[in-house]
Amino acid sequence: MSEFILEARSVQRSFESGEKHIEVLRGVDFQLKSGQSASIQGESGSGKSTLLNLLAGLDLPDGGDVLWEGQSIAGRSGDALSILRGSQIGMVFQSYYLVPELRALDNVMLGGRISGRIEKLEKRSVELLERVGLGDRMKSLPSTLSGGERQRVAIARAMISNPRILLADEPTGNLDETTGDSIMNMLQLMCREDSVALVLVTHNTTYASRMDDSWLLKQGILELS
Amino acid sequence: MPWYLHIALRHLFPQGKRFPFFTLMSVTGVSLGVALLIIVISVFNGFGHEIRTKIADTYGDARITNGGIIYDPDSLVNFVEAHEGVARTTPYANGVVMLLFRNQPLYPIIEGVDMRSDEELEKLASYMTLGEIDDFDDDSILLSSGFASQMGLIPGDEVDLYTPLMGLKLKQSGGDEVLLPRLLRVAGIYQTGWQRADENTIIGSLRLMQDLYDLGDGAHGIRVQFADGLDPEAEAFALTQSLGRPYYARTWMDSQSEFLSVLEFEKRMMFFLLFFIVIVSAFSITSSLLISVIRKTREIGLYRSMGATSRQVSACFCFQGLLIGVTGTILGFALGFLVLAFRTQITQAISSIMGVSSSMKEIYAFSYLPVHIVPFDLVVISTLSMLVAVLAGLIPAIRAGKLKPVEALRSE
Numbered sequence: 001m002s003e004f005i006l007e008a009r010s011v012q013r014s015f016e017s018g019e020k021h022i023e024v025l026r027g028v029d030f031q032l033k034s035g036q037s038a039s040i041q042g043e044s045g046s047g048k049s050t051l052l053n054l055l056a057g058l059d060l061p062d063g064g065d066v067l068w069e070g071q072s073i074a075g076r077s078g079d080a081l082s083i084l085r086g087s088q089i090g091m092v093f094q095s096y097y098l099v100p101e102l103r104a105l106d107n108v109m110l111g112g113r114i115s116g117r118i119e120k121l122e123k124r125s126v127e128l129l130e131r132v133g134l135g136d137r138m139k140s141l142p143s144t145l146s147g148g149e150r151q152r153v154a155i156a157r158a159m160i161s162n163p164r165i166l167l168a169d170e171p172t173g174n175l176d177e178t179t180g181d182s183i184m185n186m187l188q189l190m191c192r193e194d195s196v197a198l199v200l201v202t203h204n205t206t207y208a209s210r211m212d213d214s215w216l217l218k219q220g221i222l223e224l225s
Numbered sequence: 226m227p228w229y230l231h232i233a234l235r236h237l238f239p240q241g242k243r244f245p246f247f248t249l250m251s252v253t254g255v256s257l258g259v260a261l262l263i264i265v266i267s268v269f270n271g272f273g274h275e276i277r278t279k280i281a282d283t284y285g286d287a288r289i290t291n292g293g294i295i296y297d298p299d300s301l302v303n304f305v306e307a308h309e310g311v312a313r314t315t316p317y318a319n320g321v322v323m324l325l326f327r328n329q330p331l332y333p334i335i336e337g338v339d340m341r342s343d344e345e346l347e348k349l350a351s352y353m354t355l356g357e358i359d360d361f362d363d364d365s366i367l368l369s370s371g372f373a374s375q376m377g378l379i380p381g382d383e384v385d386l387y388t389p390l391m392g393l394k395l396k397q398s399g400g401d402e403v404l405l406p407r408l409l410r411v412a413g414i415y416q417t418g419w420q421r422a423d424e425n426t427i428i429g430s431l432r433l434m435q436d437l438y439d440l441g442d443g444a445h446g447i448r449v450q451f452a453d454g455l456d457p458e459a460e461a462f463a464l465t466q467s468l469g470r471p472y473y474a475r476t477w478m479d480s481q482s483e484f485l486s487v488l489e490f491e492k493r494m495m496f497f498l499l500f501f502i503v504i505v506s507a508f509s510i511t512s513s514l515l516i517s518v519i520r521k522t523r524e525i526g527l528y529r530s531m532g533a534t535s536r537q538v539s540a541c542f543c544f545q546g547l548l549i550g551v552t553g554t555i556l557g558f559a560l561g562f563l564v565l566a567f568r569t570q571i572t573q574a575i576s577s578i579m580g581v582s583s584s585m586k587e588i589y590a591f592s593y594l595p596v597h598i599v600p601f602d603l604v605v606i607s608t609l610s611m612l613v614a615v616l617a618g619l620i621p622a623i624r625a626g627k628l629k630p631v632e633a634l635r636s637e
Contacts, residue, residue, distance in 0.1 A: 059631040079534040086532015101239035113228035
């Protein structure tokens with residue numbers, strides 16, 4: 001059994017843009033232990049989100065390997081990866097991505113339904129929304145929620161499937177400083193309480209410094225900073 | 226309920242919003258197609274049913290003949306009436322005659338009916354448009370409406386009638402006899418609503434036909450009416466078996482098989498043509514769902530990031546097609562039955578707007594728009610409509626399922 005819950009080994013990823021060949025990741029190595037937290041920083045366009053997508057199995061590397069709990073995800077079908085991701089990984093995005101037709105509570109429950117964690121789903125969803133401070137907004141549609149409230153719903157949705165890893169792609173990117181702080185505090189607290197490993201992609205050095213490990217992605221290479 | 230069905234429902238009918246435009250358009254298309262199919266097919270069935278009823282009324286459920294003259298029709302009548310399932314019998318005779326009026330000859334078919342049968346007279350009375358049934362006797366005839374208008378005859382007029390037998394007798398006498406026609410009075414004019422009977426048929430008494438054709442007490446056949454609810458084909462077959470040769474019982478369906486085939490063909494053609502409305506609405510479903518897939522590309526990426534398989538994503542959009550089909554079909558049924566229930570008022574309103582007469586009887590011999598709802602047709606319409614809606618949802622569903630998660634999440 002590997003000591004790392006999430007690992008990247010010499011991961012490479014490049015894209016074609018017209019006639020240009022862009023190497024975004026040139027052999028990235030990354031490790032994260034269970035319950036640990038790590039931040040990934042880098043300039044815009046450095047490939048942070050690309051790396052996060054590769055770690056989540058949403059995209060496949062051109063070279064190298066990604067391992068979840070010591071198991072390589074290479075060679076698995078898209079659907080097999082999806083099912084595995086649903087049970088192990090939660091994701092939080094900068095733009096929240098809430099389903100506009102569903103109320104806050106239904107958005108959280110959707111995460112459980114898709115991942116197949118349906119036991120006491122409504123009760124757990126209510127509890128999670130209360131934990132993120134939205135006990136009184138459960139029946140609200142996303143369009144009636146503020147940015148901070150939407151991100152709280154998104155975090156509750158990511159946590160409903162009891163993931164072992166939470167991947168957060170600039171979760172405070174669209175929020176003001178005060179709201180961002182509160183979201184970060186809540187995110188860290190929940191991950192700590194539930195022993196969930198956290199990978200945070202951020203531009204904010206303060207938030208990055210709060211993590212156990214801080215990584216810097218520069219010119220396609222990831223280094224501990 | 227699986228999550229993808231729940232999402233499909235919410236996409237089509239979101240909480241806190243009115244009926245979305247795309248859903249409304251797609252459902253309306255299917256509803257109109259289904260409603261039109263139900264209305265037109267039911268009216269077609271109604272016309273067919275009415276015409277069948279009238280044919281069965283005038284022809285009888287079956288006719289027993291022996292290919293020639295039945296010299297003792299009464300004993301045959303007694304035998305047939307003893308057969309289980311036979312409700313009524315009456316002997317008849319028919320043939321072609323020449324009818325002369327104001328030097329204008331025409332060659333109608335004459336049908337001799339048994340005047341002893343009250344039911345026969347009552348039935349004739351119900352079809353009469355001019356004259357009285359009480360005036361009908363062995364020296365008079367009833368004319369079909371088409372024939373009467375062609376010759377310009379009205380009740381009370383007298384006509385000369387010649388039979389082929391008269392010509393034969395004249396030939397056998399070597400020209401010694403004088404050919405005298407039978408003078409007959411027009412007692413009334415009838416219209417059954419069945420074109421063939423209304424065009425070129427006249428009705429006389431059986432006694433008259435026996436005289437004209439030298440039948441003695443004989444007849445050309447026995448008309449049989451079976452008890453309600455029995456299958457005429459099966460009963461006629463049983464009768465043929467029980468009578469033995471040379472007797473043969475032929476149903477009205479056998480005798481009018483070509484005509485019935487035309488009716489059935491017309492109905493199928495209408496179904497085929499009108500079903501294109503449902504197919505057109507299927508294109509509207511496809512286009513609206515494709516737009517939905519494009520609008521919700523990021524959402525699809527989100528589902529995949531949360532653990533959804535491509536099949537589940539496809540099922541979500543395929544189910545939307547099915548839901549549109551089911552909703553459209555249900556509303557189409559409601560609209561179709563509503564229009565059928567108020568068809569009389571609707572036809573009257575259309576007639577008054579267009580300034581034409583609304584009397585169906587003038588054209589079709591029906592005083593109302595006939596409707597006959599066949600459950601099998603409803604099953605076919607609903608099944609095909611829903612199937613087409615599901616097929617329409619397949620293209621967007623496959624497209625949604627093929628989206629790569631990372632590209633879907635990146636889409637603008």
